[in-house]
Amino acid sequence: MNAQHHLNKHLKHLDSQTAGNGSAAIISEPLLIHIIDDEESVRTSCDFLISSLGLPTQVWSSALIFLQQVDIYRRAVVVSDLMMPEMSGQALQAYLNKHDSPIGFIALTGKGEIADAVNMLKQGAADYLEKPINSHRLQEALARAQALTIKRAQLYNIKKLYAQLTEKEKQVANELLQGNLNKNIADHLDISVRTVEVHRSQVMKKMQAQHVSELIQKLVMLDS
Numbered sequence: 569m570n571a572q573h574h575l576n577k578h579l580k581h582l583d584s585q586t587a588g589n590g591s592a593a594i595i596s597e598p599l600l601i602h603i604i605d606d607e608e609s610v611r612t613s614c615d616f617l618i619s620s621l622g623l624p625t626q627v628w629s630s631a632l633i634f635l636q637q638v639d640i641y642r643r644a645v646v647v648s649d650l651m652m653p654e655m656s657g658q659a660l661q662a663y664l665n666k667h668d669s670p671i672g673f674i675a676l677t678g679k680g681e682i683a684d685a686v687n688m689l690k691q692g693a694a695d696y697l698e699k700p701i702n703s704h705r706l707q708e709a710l711a712r713a714q715a716l717t718i719k720r721a722q723l724y725n726i727k728k729l730y731a732q733l734t735e736k737e738k739q740v741a742n743e744l745l746q747g748n749l750n751k752n753i754a755d756h757l758d759i760s761v762r763t764v765e766v767h768r769s770q771v772m773k774k775m776q777a778q779h780v781s782e783l784i785q786k787l788v789m790l791d792s
Contacts (some may be wrong), residue, residue: 672713
């Protein structure tokens with residue numbers, strides 16, 4: 569009970585720091601691979617394997633320390649053990665999910681933990697790896713996690729842009745998604761065509777879309 573209370577106290581503090589921190593920009597740099605395990609030998613082994621693939625790494629002995637020092641909205645990949653003191657891999661994944669972090673999660677499993685890993689896949693983890701780690705499986709898992717991270721980061725950014733729209737602009741955006749022309753939109757929303765044009769221009773600007781086709785692609789991602 570004391571350990572759980574200690575964890576909850578830390579997570580509440582992290583929640584207060586995370587609130588409003590959703591403005592991290594999508595960046596074009598190699599994805600950092602965070603290795604989290606309380607066993608130094610595992611951290612060292614993972615670090616060596618992943619670094620040998622030419623990917624940047626950072627090692628952590630605790631999930632809590634990781635959360636306290638890392639921007640969870642920056643694109644990255646986490647390779648984490650499940651059974652750790654203070655905060656388990658499952659609890660870490662749940663925290664990242666709760667805060668809509670784009671970070672792709674790879675679970676490190678030991679004997680008897682496969683069922684837990686499969687459940688984490690259902691919760692959105694990119695993959696799981698059994699110890700000792702197979703180099704080929706590691707490459708597959710990292711590729712899958714990186715692709716998932718990039719997709720999530722794109723969706724996160726689109727959600728931020730869409731949240732800036734007014735209710736009327738959202739209605740116009742939805743009409744455009746349905747393929748309606750300005751005159752039809754004006755009839756549906758009981759406004760003038762000129763007003764539709766103004767709202768449409770604002771939608772394009774706020775959604776950072778150069779063409780209607782680009783806007784549609786972004787709106788489709790929101791619905792997927």
